[in-house]
Amino acid sequence: MAPAAVRxxxxxxxxxxxxxxAREEKVFRIDATTVGVSDCHLxxxxxxxxxxxxxxxxxxxxxxxxxxxxxxxTRTIRALGQDVMAGIRTPPPPARGLSGSWPYAATSYLRRWLFASDPLPVSLLSKRGITRSDTLSRVVDRAVTVWPGSGAxxxxxxxxxxxxxxxxxxxxKQAVALYRRATATLCDGVAALAGNALWLMGPAREQRGARADLTAVLWETLRLLPPAWMLYRKGGDAYTALHPEIRPTDNVALFPLLMHRHPDYWTxxxxxxxxxxxxxxxPEKTPAFMPFGFEGARCWAKHLVVPLAERLLTVGLDNGLAIRGPRRDAEVPLRSLLSVRFDAEAGS
Known part of the structure; x- marks a missing residue:
């Protein structure tokens, strides 16, 4: 189910x-305590x-x-929605911020775009240099808990x-944790989606043709390279009656990445x-398509992801953003978010 090349x-x-x-089965054992599933009904x-x-x-x-x-x-979801909609309506930062290693450049760019207006030290909560250090994260969390600052x-x-x-x-303390998690989850996810789409669209000469419908490009990216490529459920008796392979002690890993590529479901x-x-x-009503989870367990920010990713790509492509250098292969490391890694450069 892995293509040798995309374009x-x-x-x-x-x-x-x-x-x-490489798995052909739709239900398979990953290890002694984990069962993988890519069958859409199961x-x-x-x-x-x-x-x-x-x-x-x-x-x-x-x-x-x-x-x-x-x-x-609920308050957090509503607040994040307000912030994203406000950000989409405001002028973006200079596009040169999109140059560099993706998806990291896009993540930093989104954080500046959406959350740079927050006072210190709140704005530090979403800085990548801070979030990569457990020690710095704890120091900033405590500082914000004591003194969150007051914006203009x-x-x-x-x-x-x-x-x-x-x-x-x-x-x-909980509000600080929710701020950090919500901003990171949104910016990391949108950056991964936009980066995957940029890579799948191919070199600059092909991007011009693909831009006729960036929304369709993003939905197809969510099918072929979904950032949320796995859902994990802890084991229990609730699953044992669903399939003979699943035991009470087994955790269950659900794989949209595999389901979205199966010939039984897609031409x-x-x-x-x-x-x-x-x-x-x-698109979410399409059978065997689960970019944000099933009904009742869907991503809390799903209504924000595609519009923000489309806005981000539009800004980039309007400013000549293109994959840098002659490289024609990109790594997808084993991470919680599926994201292609490459270097990009915005035009002058």
Whole structure:
């Protein structure tokens, strides 16, 4: 299920991902305690078998020694939505910020675009140099908990306002954690999606033709190189009746990456064909397509990802952003987000 090349660009997957792509079975054992699933019907049954656990969520897992309550999660989603919509409507930073190693350059660019208005030290929460260091992250978290700062009148993001409005140290600690997680999850995910799309579109001469419908390009990218390529569910009795391979002690790994490439579900599954989405009113209702999860367990920011990625790509392509150098293969390392790694350069 792994193509040798996408147009004239090839993708070099990490060995563990390559092993998964070589699997022909739709239900298979990965190790002694984990079963992999790429069958669309069984995946839907696994997701529906029980509610997702708090510890299985990337953003709303427990923080500061306590669960994240539903009202806090809802406020965070709404605040992030306000910030993204406001960012899309404002002029972007200079496009030269998109030059460099992707997806890191795109991640930093998005953080500047959406969250640079936040006061110190809140703005440090989303800085990549800070987030890469556990020690610096803890220092900044404590500083923001004690003194979140106060932005100018009408300034700052809605997410930062939640930190400033928190009542008590515990609530502020959770607000800090939600700020960090929400900004990282959104910016990292959008950067990965946009980078994957840029690579799949090919060299600059092909990008001009693909830009007629960037939305379709992004949906096809979500099919062929979905950043959220695996969903993980901890084991339990809820899954044992669904398939004889699954035991009570088994964890279950769901693989949209494999399902999206299976010939039982897709015509020419390894071909990058954005035109397959022409006229599709609601891509998420397409059978065997799970870019953001199933109903009841979908990504909390799914309504923000594609519009923001399209805006990011539009800014880049309007400013001559292109893959740098003659290289025609790119690595996809084993990470929680599936992202192609390459260097890009914006025009002058």
């Amino acid at each position: 004239d660009h090839s993708v070099v997957y990490a060995p563990r991902i390559q092993e998964l792509l 995946m839907a049954e696994v997701v529906a078998a029980r509610p997702v656990l708090a510890t299985e969520r990337s953003v709303f897992k427990p923080a500061a020694g306590a669960d994240i309550h539903h009202d806090s999660a 009148e009408g300034g700052g993001t809605a997410l930062a306002e939640q930190i400033r409005d928190a009542s008590g140290t515990q609530d502020r 020419d599954p390894l071909e990058f064909r954005p035109e397959r989405w022409a006229g599709v009113a609601d």
